[in-house]
Amino acid sequence: MLTIKPRFETFEEYLIYDDNSEKLYELFNGELIEVPPESGFNVEIANFLFLKFSLLVGYRRVRGHGLELEVRGEPKNRYPDFTIIREEHIQQLSKRNTIRLNMAPPLLVMEIVSPGEIQKERDYIAKRIQYQDCCIPEYWIIDPQTQTILVLELVANVYTTVGNFSNDDLVRSPGFSQLDLKVSEVLNFN
Numbered sequence: 001m002l003t004i005k006p007r008f009e010t011f012e013e014y015l016i017y018d019d020n021s022e023k024l025y026e027l028f029n030g031e032l033i034e035v036p037p038e039s040g041f042n043v044e045i046a047n048f049l050f051l052k053f054s055l056l057v058g059y060r061r062v063r064g065h066g067l068e069l070e071v072r073g074e075p076k077n078r079y080p081d082f083t084i085i086r087e088e089h090i091q092q093l094s095k096r097n098t099i100r101l102n103m104a105p106p107l108l109v110m111e112i113v114s115p116g117e118i119q120k121e122r123d124y125i126a127k128r129i130q131y132q133d134c135c136i137p138e139y140w141i142i143d144p145q146t147q148t149i150l151v152l153e154l155v156a157n158v159y160t161t162v163g164n165f166s167n168d169d170l171v172r173s174p175g176f177s178q179l180d181l182k183v184s185e186v187l188n189f190n
Contacts, residue, residue: 007031011076015098024066026075035079038065042112045142045186046082049110052181053084061085068098069106071130078127081142082110084176101134107175110140120145128152132159138175142186149183 007030008014014027025032038046046064053062063083071078077098084107085093092103099106109131111123123141131139132154139159141150148166152159153174165171171181 005031011070014076015096024068024079025077026079027077028075033075038081038112039114041144042081042114045112045144046110048186049082052179053082053176056176056178057084060090061087063093063097063106066097067093067106068096069109069131069134070098070100072101072133073130078130080109080127081112082140084108105134105136107136108138108140108173109136110142113141113143113145115145128159132157138173140171140173144187147183147187149186 006017008017008027009030011027014032024035026035027033050059050062050064061084063085065079065081067080067083067085069078069080069083070076085099086104086107088104089099089106093099111127113120113123120143128139128141135154135157137154139152139154141152143150146166148164149171150164151162151171151173153162162174163169163172165183168182168184171179171183171186173179
C-alpha cells in the first residue's frame with residue numbers, strides 16, 4: 001500500500017495537521033521530519049533542571065521537550081530540551097504547546113547536546129542562530145561530552161557569552177540571578 005506523505009505550504013497548514021499520534025515533527029521544506037526520542041541521560045538532566053527552576057518560577061512556567069517554537073529558516077519549528085516561558089504564555093499555550101513568532105519569546109531555552117558532530121553543530125550553530133533571531137533573551141547549551149554549560153545572553157540582538165562553566169562553577173544566569181546551581185550538580189549523576 002502506498003502511503004502519501006503530507007506536504008505543507010505554510011506553518012498554519014502544518015498546525016492544523018493531526019496524525020493522531022504523540023510524535024513530534026520538525027517542518028523542513030514543507031515535509032515532516034520525525035524528531036527522535038531523547039536519551040535517558042538528557043531526560044535526567046532536563047528533569048533535574050525542571051525541579052530546580054520550578055522552585056524559582058513555579059512549575060507552570062517550566063516546559064520540557066514537548067514545547068514547540070516556531071522559528072524562521074529551516075526547519076520551521078524546534079523543540080528545545082528545556083524552556084522557561086513567560087506568565088502570559090501559560091494561557092496562550094493551554095490548547096497547543098506552541099510559541100508562535102507573533103508571540104513574545106520565552107525567557108530561556110536550553111539544549112542538551114547529544115553525542116555526534118551533527119547534533120553538536122545543530123545546537124551550537126543552527127539553533128543558536130534561530131533562537132537569536134527569535135530574540136530569546138537567554139540560551140544555554142549543556143554539553144555532557146565536554147562537561148560544560150555555555151550561557152549566552154542576547155545583547156543588541158546578538159548572543160554574547162556570559163560564561164562557559166564547568167566542574168564546580170556556579171552557573172551565572174543573567175535572567176535568573178537567584179539561581180544557585182553548579183555544573184557538577186547538572187552533569188554528574190554517576
